[in-house]
Amino acid sequence: MKLTVYFDGQFWVGVVEHVENARLTACRFLFGSEPKDGEVLDFVLHRLLPGLDDTRQSVQVKAAVATKINPKRLARQVAKELRQKGASTFAQEAIKLDWEARKVEKKVLSRKQKLELQEQKWQQKVQKAKEKHRGK
Numbered sequence: 001m002k003l004t005v006y007f008d009g010q011f012w013v014g015v016v017e018h019v020e021n022a023r024l025t026a027c028r029f030l031f032g033s034e035p036k037d038g039e040v041l042d043f044v045l046h047r048l049l050p051g052l053d054d055t056r057q058s059v060q061v062k063a064a065v066a067t068k069i070n071p072k073r074l075a076r077q078v079a080k081e082l083r084q085k086g087a088s089t090f091a092q093e094a095i096k097l098d099w100e101a102r103k104v105e106k107k108v109l110s111r112k113q114k115l116e117l118q119e120q121k122w123q124q125k126v127q128k129a130k131e132k133h134r135g136k
Helices: 037-053 071-083 089-133
Strands: 002-007 012-020 023-032
Touching: 002 037, 012 037, 012 089, 023 037, 023 089
Parallel strands: none
Antiparallel strands: 002 012, 012 023
């Protein structure tokens, strides 16, 4: 599991990446202003896991083989990750897929609610017309 906090030009954003069974799931959290250490700790302790549980989409990634890494190579990898800004492309793809799935789900739900509202209004109109003609 990896948490990356970066400034995207307007807001501070945290991206959580979790790889399990060669599948990467990612979620994005908006901090707003620059987060203090306490805010990041609060996020990790209370909101990180529920945020990951809400994700519905994941991306296939290569499974990392656990081997012993030379300390110099490890130091270079750490320095490279520190220089890198933002989230990985796999994380961006996972976030995009999740966003699109939520968009489709929301569209279906709003369409259903709209049809129910139209049906309710039509029923009220029919009922009102029946009441007008009742005494004649």
